[in-house]
Amino acid sequence: MTRLFNNPAAFADEALEGFVAAHRRLVRRVPGGVVRATAAAPGQVAVVVGGGSGHYPAFSGLVGQGLAHGAAVGNVFASPSAQQVRQVAKAAQAGGGVLLAFGNYAGDVLHFGQAAERLTAEGIPCATLAVTDDVSSAAAGESEKRRGVAGDLAVFKTAAAAAEAGLPLAEVVRLAKLANTRTRSFGIAFSGCTLPGADDPLFTVPAGRMAVGLGIHGEPGLAERPVPSADEAADLLVSTLLGELPEGVGSPRGQRAGVILNGLGSVKYEELFVVYRRVARLLAEAGVETVDPEVGELVTSFDMAGVSLTLFWLTDELEPLWTAPAHAPAYRKGTVAAPQPSATADTDLSADTAVAEGTDVPEDTAVPEASEPSRAAARTALAALGAIETTIRAHAEELGRIDAVAGDGDHGIGMRRGSEAAHAAGRRALERGAGVGTLLHHAADAWADRAGGTSGALWGVILRALGTALGDTEPPGAHPVSVGVDAAADGVMRLGKAETGDKTMVDALVPFADALSDAVGGGAPLAAAWDTAATAADAAAAATAELLPRLGRARPHAEKSLGTPDAGAVSLALIVRAVHGALAGNGTAGTTPEPAPEPTADTTADTTARKG
Numbered sequence: 001m002t003r004l005f006n007n008p009a010a011f012a013d014e015a016l017e018g019f020v021a022a023h024r025r026l027v028r029r030v031p032g033g034v035v036r037a038t039a040a041a042p043g044q045v046a047v048v049v050g051g052g053s054g055h056y057p058a059f060s061g062l063v064g065q066g067l068a069h070g071a072a073v074g075n076v077f078a079s080p081s082a083q084q085v086r087q088v089a090k091a092a093q094a095g096g097g098v099l100l101a102f103g104n105y106a107g108d109v110l111h112f113g114q115a116a117e118r119l120t121a122e123g124i125p126c127a128t129l130a131v132t133d134d135v136s137s138a139a140a141g142e143s144e145k146r147r148g149v150a151g152d153l154a155v156f157k158t159a160a161a162a163a164e165a166g167l168p169l170a171e172v173v174r175l176a177k178l179a180n181t182r183t184r185s186f187g188i189a190f191s192g193c194t195l196p197g198a199d200d201p202l203f204t205v206p207a208g209r210m211a212v213g214l215g216i217h218g219e220p221g222l223a224e225r226p227v228p229s230a231d232e233a234a235d236l237l238v239s240t241l242l243g244e245l246p247e248g249v250g251s252p253r254g255q256r257a258g259v260i261l262n263g264l265g266s267v268k269y270e271e272l273f274v275v276y277r278r279v280a281r282l283l284a285e286a287g288v289e290t291v292d293p294e295v296g297e298l299v300t301s302f303d304m305a306g307v308s309l310t311l312f313w314l315t316d317e318l319e320p321l322w323t324a325p326a327h328a329p330a331y332r333k334g335t336v337a338a339p340q341p342s343a344t345a346d347t348d349l350s351a352d353t354a355v356a357e358g359t360d361v362p363e364d365t366a367v368p369e370a371s372e373p374s375r376a377a378a379r380t381a382l383a384a385l386g387a388i389e390t391t392i393r394a395h396a397e398e399l400g401r402i403d404a405v406a407g408d409g410d411h412g413i414g415m416r417r418g419s420e421a422a423h424a425a426g427r428r429a430l431e432r433g434a435g436v437g438t439l440l441h442h443a444a445d446a447w448a449d450r451a452g453g454t455s456g457a458l459w460g461v462i463l464r465a466l467g468t469a470l471g472d473t474e475p476p477g478a479h480p481v482s483v484g485v486d487a488a489a490d491g492v493m494r495l496g497k498a499e500t501g502d503k504t505m506v507d508a509l510v511p512f513a514d515a516l517s518d519a520v521g522g523g524a525p526l527a528a529a530w531d532t533a534a535t536a537a538d539a540a541a542a543a544t545a546e547l548l549p550r551l552g553r554a555r556p557h558a559e560k561s562l563g564t565p566d567a568g569a570v571s572l573a574l575i576v577r578a579v580h581g582a583l584a585g586n587g588t589a590g591t592t593p594e595p596a597p598e599p600t601a602d603t604t605a606d607t608t609a610r611k612g
C-alpha cells in the first residue's frame with residue numbers, strides 16, 4: 001500500500017521535487033527531469049536515461065558522476081514525453097553527443113525515439129538504446145521484445161563509464177549494446193504494488209503462492225508456484241539465468257559476472273542478504289567469479305514484494321566499466337574525481353520548480369493568421385476537446401481497471417493528464433486567434449508532452465494529423481476531416497507499428513476511419529458520418545475482448561487479457577463518441593463546423609454515454 005501522498009495525480013511531480021531538495025549537491029531540476037549538478041568535461045558524451053516514476057532509484061537516483069548525465073522523469077509507470085527527453089538531453093549534453101538509454105517499453109521506445117530524431121535535427125548527434133534483460137518477457141529468439149528491468153543499471157553504468165572515459169559516441173553505443181546483450185534478469189514476486197491513491201494492488205498472489213517472471217509495473221507474473229524458502233528462491237533465480245547464457249558465453253565456468261540482487265520494494269535488505277548468501281555459493285559452485293555484486297533496491301515497483309537476479313557477463317573491456325567509480329544519489333562506488341559544479345548548480349529551489357513546471361508550454365507558440373471559417377472551426381474543435389476531457393475524467397478509473405488486467409493500470413491517469421492539457425492548450429490557442437489547424441497542433445503537443453506513455457505519443461499523432469489536414473485557411477468540411485482521420489490512422493500505425501488484430505487502439509481507429517470515409521464518400525454530412533463511424537468504433541473496441549495482444553505491455557500476459565477489451569481501443573471509442581456530441585450539439589451537422597459553446601458537464605455527460 002502506498003500510504004503517503006497528497007493528490008495522486010501530482011505524486012510523481014511532488015516526489016521529484018522532494019528528491020531534488022534532498023540531493024541538491026548532486027542533481028539539478030530542469031524541465032522534464034534532472035541533470036547532474038556537476039559539470040561534465042567539455043566534449044564528453046552525455047548518457048541520458050529515463051522512464052516512468054515509481055521505480056526509484058531508477059531513474060533519477062542514478063544521475064551523478066560516473067553514472068547518468070540526466071534522467072527524463074515520466075509520470076507513475078508512464079514513459080516521459082519526447083519533449084521532456086529532449087529538454088533533459090539539451091540540458092545534459094556537453095558537446096559530445098547524447099546516448100538515450102531506457103527500458104524496452106512501448107511508450108519509452110516511441111518517446112525516446114522521437115526525441116532522438118528532434119535532437120539530431122537540431123544538430124546534436126544522438127543514439128538510442130532500449131535495455132532488454134528480462135528473460136521471462138519473451139523467448140531467447142525474440143530478445144528484442146524483452147522488457148528492461150534491473151539490468152538497466154548494468155547497461156547505464158557501462159555507457160556512462162565509457163562516456164566518462166572520454167570515448168566517442170559510437171564507442172559508447174557499441175559498449176552499451178554489448179553490455180545489453182550480456183545482461184540477463186529474472187524475478188519472482190509475492191504481492192503486487194498499489195499505486196498512490198488506489199485501494200487495491202495491481203495484482204495479488206494467492207496465499208502460499210509466488211508469481212514467477214514478474215514485471216516492474218505490477219504486471220502479474222507469468223506462472224505461479226508454491227512460496228519457496230530463501231534457498232529455493234536463490235536456486236530458481238540462479239538456475240534460470242544459468243540456463244540461458246548469452247551468445248559467446250559457452251559455459252559459466254571461468255566466467256566473471258557482475259551481479260545484481262534487486263529488491264522490488266518491500267523485500268527487505270536482510271531477506272535479500274539471506275537469498276544472496278545462497279546465490280553467491282551457487283555461482284561459485286558453477287565456476288562463476290562474481291564482480292562487485294550489488295544487493296539492494298536498484299529498480300523498484302512501489303511496495304511490490306519481489307526480488308530479481310541479474311547476471312552481467314563481463315568481458316575484459318566491460319569489467320573496468322562495471323567497476324569504475326560513480327557517485328549518484330542512490331549509487332556510490334569508489335572515489336570519483338573532485339566535481340566541478342555546473343554554472344547553474346546553485347539556483348534556488350523555487351527557480352528549479354518554476355522551470356520544471358514549464359514543460360507544459362509548447363515551445364513554438366507562434367499562431368499563424370487564420371481565415372474566419374477556420375477560426376469558427378477552431379471553436380468547435382475546442383468544444384470537442386472539452387467533451388473529450390469530460391468523458392475521460394468520467395471514465396478514468398474504468399480505463400485504469402481495464403489496463404490493469406494485463407497492463408500497468410495507468411491508462412486512465414495518462415489519458416486524463418493528456419486530455420486536460422490538450423483542452424487547456426486549445427483554449428490558449430483560441431484566445432490568440434488560432435485557426436483549427438494550429439489549435440489542434442498545439443493540443444497535440446500538449447497531450448503528448450503532458451501524458452507521456454504510449455497513448456500520449458499516439459494521441460499527439462492523431463491530433464497533429466487532423467490539424468495538418470484541416471489547416472488554418474480553407475473552410476474545413478467533412479472531406480478534409482475524413483482525410484485527417486485516415487492520416488491519423490496511418491500515422492499511429494507507422495509510429496507504433498501495430499496492425500489491426502494486435503489488440504491496440506488501432507483496432508478501433510481503423511474501423512472508425514474506414515466507416516467515416518465510407519459515410520463521407522456516400523455524401524453524409526459530417527456529424528451524421530461521424531455518428532456512424534463512432535458506432536463502428538464502439539463495436540470494434542468491444543470486439544477487442546476476443547483478441548490476444550501481440551504487442552506492448554499486455555503481450556506477455558496474453559491469455560489473461562482474453563475477455564477484456566483493450567484499454568486504448570475503449571478510450572478511443574469513448575472519445576469519438578464524445579466528439580460527436582460536440583459536432584452535433586451546436587448545429588454543425590453540415591460540412592462546415594460553426595462556433596460551438598463550451599460544453600458543460602451536464603451536456604457532455606448526455607452525449608458521452610457508451611452505447612449498450
Ligand SMILES: Nc1ncnc2c1ncn2[C@@H]1O[C@H](COP(=O)(O)OP(=O)(O)O)[C@@H](O)[C@H]1O
Pocket residue numbers: 077078079106107403407408410411412414452453454455456458492496497498503504505506551552553566567568569
Ligand atoms: N504499438 C502500439 N500501437 C498502437 N497502440 C498501442 C501500441 N502499444 C500500446 N498501444 C495502445 O496503448 C494503450 C495503453 O496506453 P498507455 O496506458 O499510455 O500505455 P503504457 O502505460 O503501456 O505506455 C493500449 O491499451 C493500446 O491500445
Ligand SMILES: O=C(COP(=O)(O)O)[C@@H](O)CO
Pocket residue numbers: 050051052053055076077078079102103105106107108109217452453454553
Ligand atoms: O512505465 C514505463 C514505461 O512505460 P510505457 O508503457 O512505455 O509508457 C517506465 O516506467 C519504464 O521505463
